Amino acid sequence: MSARVFDVAVVGGGLHGLSAALHLCRAGKRVVVLEKSWVGRHASGATAAGVRTLNRDVGELDLALESMEMWHRISALVGDDCGFHPNGQICVADRPEHLAKLEQRVSSLSAAGYQHEQIIDAQELRRLVPAINPQCLGASISRIDGAADPHRTLAAFRRSAELAGAVIRQGCGVTGIERRGQDWALALQGPAVEVDGESIVVPFIVNAAGAWAGRIAGMVGDEIPLGTKASMMIVTERLAPLVKPVVSIMGRSLSFKQSDQGTLVIGGGLQGIADLDAESSSVRMGVLSKGARAATDVFPSVRNVRMVRVWSGLEAKTADLLPVVCPAVNAPGVFHAFGYSGHGFELVPVVGATLTDLITQGRTRRPIAALDARRLMAAV
Ligand SMILES: Cc1cc2nc3c(=O)[nH]c(=O)nc-3n(C[C@H](O)[C@H](O)[C@H](O)COP(=O)(O)OP(=O)(O)OC[C@H]3O[C@@H](n4cnc5c(N)ncnc54)[C@H](O)[C@@H]3O)c2cc1C
Known part of the structure; x- marks a missing residue:
């Protein structure tokens, strides 16, 4: 069993997991990213990388507009322009x-x-x-909209997260999560997990597990229909x-x-x-x-x-095509970021910053009220 050497385990090595890791490390947190396959294996490696505020639902528009400002100075965040061209x-x-x-x-x-x-x-x-x-x-x-190069974006977010101190473990799937005192223990399985029964113990978890995020949420008691x-x-x-x-x-x-x-x-x-x-x-x-x-x-x-x-x-x-970005409902210290419903690439810079607010300050000034998981759980 690992000692408690990390503050935050990010589940999922897509762009949202990498962005969360980057912002958290820059805020002084020790972060491990746990990825069952490899970085960018799923949506973030398949994306069309459109950077769009056009036709956004008003429930996520203010967040998307802030993210767009971040895209316009993306080099300052990740040291590369990510191939972003604001051609509208x-x-x-x-x-x-x-x-x-x-x-x-x-x-x-x-x-x-x-x-x-x-x-x-x-x-x-x-x-x-x-x-x-x-x-x-x-x-x-x-x-103000445009498009970026998805693979340059992945490489830039990964490089910046690692330079900021994030540890990225590929081939490490999270197969179970249990409460251990004030912490969470994540059970790991996969080709890169060398010690049978290895777990990682952390006070905070970011659930950025993309298409499988509902399963991670279920492991901590949040049944969110997706x-x-x-x-x-x-x-x-x-x-x-x-x-x-x-x-x-x-x-x-x-x-x-x-x-x-x-x-x-x-x-x-x-x-x-x-x-x-x-x-x-x-x-x-x-x-x-x-x-x-x-x-x-x-x-x-x-x-x-x-x-x-x-x-x-x-x-x-999700049922309303808005993402879920919020603290878990039934699990203190766990934070969800998923359900982007086909338009999460544009939100990558800002959601990592939002999760960092929630973890380091316990709250955020950013407008995420419409993205709370309870709206979906209530509909069950
Ligand atoms: C074809 C396509 C086109 C798109 N075009 C656009 C676009 O033009 N503009 C736009 O804004 N958005 C677009 N999107 C959406 C956007 O790409 C996604 O919203 C975004 O990439 C989601 O990133 P993510 O990190 O949340 O998910 P992902 O990149 O899917 O990452 C989640 C990761 O979690 C890992 N994982 C899952 N379960 C576990 C576990 N138990 N343990 C460890 N790891 C786990 C997975 O292996 C995966 O790598 C598109 C998506 C697709 C598929």
Whole structure:
């Protein structure tokens, strides 16, 4: 059994676990990250890495806006720009009723004091995205948004967390958690666990276990109903520069962008098949073809472009599609951060800081009331 050498065990070596570890170490905590596979194995390695406030639920909007400010100075946090380009995100409308919905949203945001979303007309849309289908009528835009490079982001958060003192143990799955006095003992299993029955004893736990976070929550007495997402992506061959902002379309599943390397990265939440026990997901080509169709409808010039790879990635989904970021309900010293429902990449910098507030000060000024697990537990 390990002595108590760490203050915090972070369960999960995805971006949220790494961000929590980084912020906690900089606040003086001794942190171990326990990852059953390897860093970035699941959602954080499969992500499209869109950095979006556009069309965010108001329940997480203030947090997302603070995170966006952090993205705009991400080098100061992790010593690398993570390939982040704030070229904007655009949601186009190709029907009058869809444009009316976008206009309604932007005016109600504006009435509530939010100015980051605006409406642009067809002419401005074509100026910003010349390759767009001329039948598109207009769009909403958030000019502060953009996209990053997921693998640079993972490498930067990992490097910074380790430089700050975090110990990352890959191949170490948490299989049980029990109360031991004022502390928690986490039982470990996996290829990198050398001592049979090894456990880690800590006063604080961060549950950043992604698609499996409901199981970790259950180990400490929080039964939180969660669904699973297996979002699919397509990447194409490299093309000459075609589009700078990330483009989606109202009423259909599409997110369309071009990477620095020239490949088109096409997603938007179409779902493959998830298997939590096998820790894998698979692509449904029939469903994915709808994403390809939406892409060619919005960008007719890409009709003959070759797809070179498709994939899917696993993460947890909540009933209201808002994440869970809060102290555990039934377990003092345990903190949840999961259920990002397909849009957690943007929140990575700020959620780690929020968890650090909760652990080091017992409270946070950041707006997380709408992200409390009790809203989901009450609905059971
Ligand atoms: C295809 C796809 C596209 C996406 N596109 C976007 C986008 O454009 N913009 C955006 O904002 N978001 C996007 N997302 C969502 C975003 O990527 C995720 O919200 C984010 O990466 C979640 O990070 P995480 O650290 O919480 O989870 P993960 O990266 O999944 O990390 C959780 C880790 O916990 C580990 N773990 C689980 N159980 C245990 C255990 N018992 N013991 C030890 N370790 C354990 C897992 O192995 C895993 O590595 C996308 C997601 C996918 C799948």
